[in-house]
Amino acid sequence: MTEQPQPGTTAAPETLTQLEEAAEEADAPRVGIIMASQSDMDTMAAAEKVLTAAGVRSETRVLSAHREPDQVADYCRNARMRGLKVIIAGSGLNAALPGLAATHTDLPVIGVPLSSPFSAAGGLDAILSIVQMPPGFAVAAVGLDNAKNAGDLALRILNA
Template sequence: MGFEPKVLIVLGSDSDLPVMATACSTLEEFGVDYSLRILSAHRVPQEVAAVAGDAKNHYQVIIAAAGMAAHLPGVIAAYTTLPVIGVPLQSKVLDGQDALYSIVQMPPGVPVATVGIGAAKNAALLALQILATGHEDLSKALQQYKQTMAETVLVKDSRLQTMGYKAYLAERGEQK
């Protein structure tokens, strides 16, 4: 490949950072480098085009997050052949549905993979899975991650079966 796997994360606004910090910490957990940028598709479109056009020289996957009109992921995808993962973000007006529809409904020839509203962790995990196709160590780490998740669910199931739902909820502080 020529260089270590690296992800570009682009935010439409600095207000997106609290949600997208989860993507950063997930990539860090797996030891994958990333760059983080704030670039608005509407306020600095030339810079978005330049960064997206040059991305193939530095990255293998791009995660782009935006709310409301959420054009950022699609604009980036128009200027690169790299996989682009769009993260629709919640807004005050339509609760993120506007961003979701904007990102998921791309025209033919300009694909953007889309995760759920505010699903920064899933965006990072999808980026890791894409990168893992060419990196066996990363693939093994993801397999272990999924195994750990499965074991956690099975432990919870066992406790529920043993305790019953009332005691289980009480233990969690969720009386019913």
């Protein structure tokens, strides 16, 4: 026999499906935007701008794959439960963040390679790090510093 909630309360969700439905009802963000450094915020804001213009809620976090790998893993493992449908991950240099995100979620991950003064060959290092993922860890990729296209691709995925 299932215990009924008291009047004025709601039952605690028991399955992942129920958690996802509760997140949708609560108008939770649908897209997570993560980046490796606070200095990437201006570039990655283009993705949020596209999503906001389309009426899609997003959340933005700075999470370093190198300094905070456990926090990245927790964020990605719990993303679906919180209502996210897509993760956009921006990272430069060896661009580990998109790949690390993809290892900890079954949601689509869109990688945004970011340039920096320390980039090799104008950002080629970041591009190759994102597009050359091992089998089983697919990451979609957009052009260098092109967070706007990541926002556009996230919209297409949400509308598929």
